[in-house]
Amino acid sequence: SQQGEEDPQALSIQEGENATMNCSYKTSINNLQWYRQNSGRGLVHLILIRSNEREKHSGRLRVTLDTSKKSSSLLITASRAADTASYFCATATTDDKIIFGKGTRLHILP
Amino acid sequence: GAGVSQSPSNKVTEKGKDVELRCDPISGHTALYWYRQSLGQGLEFLIYFQGNSAPDKSGLPSDRFSAERTGGSVSTLTIQRTQQEDSAVYLCASSFWTTKRGGSDTQYFGPGTRLTVL
Numbered sequence: 001s002q003q004g005e006e007d008p009q010a011l012s013i014q015e016g017e018n019a020t021m022n023c024s025y026k027t028s029i030n031n032l033q034w035y036r037q038n039s040g041r042g043l044v045h046l047i048l049i050r051s052n053e054r055e056k057h058s059g060r061l062r063v064t065l066d067t068s069k070k071s072s073s074l075l076i077t078a079s080r081a082a083d084t085a086s087y088f089c090a091t092a093t094t095d096d097k098i099i100f101g102k103g104t105r106l107h108i109l110p
Numbered sequence: 111g112a113g114v115s116q117s118p119s120n121k122v123t124e125k126g127k128d129v130e131l132r133c134d135p136i137s138g139h140t141a142l143y144w145y146r147q148s149l150g151q152g153l154e155f156l157i158y159f160q161g162n163s164a165p166d167k168s169g170l171p172s173d174r175f176s177a178e179r180t181g182g183s184v185s186t187l188t189i190q191r192t193q194q195e196d197s198a199v200y201l202c203a204s205s206f207w208t209t210k211r212g213g214s215d216t217q218y219f220g221p222g223t224r225l226t227v228l
Binding site for chain 1: 114143145151152153155158166199201203216217218219220221222
């Protein structure tokens with residue numbers, strides 16, 4: 001699998017439910033970032049979690065990081081139609097590269 | 111500036127032509143990145159700049175691709191003799207600072223340039 005690989009590739013849930021996306025990586029990292037992309041254009045930064053952190057919150061977003069498993073999860077609580085987008089994780093590796101995954105396409109059903 | 115801007119927003123060209131894509135980063139951001147995103151795919155790193163220098167050119171797909179940045183601000187990505195497989199959205203991002211090579215600060219993305227090679 002690739003560095004910064006998200007799963008699932010696609011996710012459809014009902015509005016109001018929680019959405020969980022996962023990201024796995026292979027090499028050592030300085031931090032891991034989650035981004036959102038609407039309509040295949042520019043990405044918007046959501047949250048950054050450093051390698052010495054285990055959990056971070058931002059509004060309805062909760063990100064966890066498990067460096068022993070080389071994985072991260074993004075939880076969106078009480079989903080809304082506006083959350084429909086693609087979500088990408090990006091790893092900032094210790095050999096100074098930024099690597100994006102292929103993303104999870106999230107669709108919130110009304 | 112208010113954000114990262116890119117121009118043109120859309121570019122349609124014929125196979126074999128050269129194209130230039132422009133990126134205006136956020137004022138004061140020292141690091142600038144170029145990515146390519148094919149339809150439904152993730153981001154493919156192309157190149158990044160720290161100031162005017164490009165420490166890492168490893169992501170450029172071929173010698174038809176080149177990029178420059180002058181004055182520590184605007185960057186131009188040039189694709190020579192375009193091929194149909196070059197069709198993609200080209201995204202630019204900037205960040206306030208970067209570590210030795212690839213950076214780990216929050217990146218702010220532009221809206222992208224959609225390139226179509228006929």
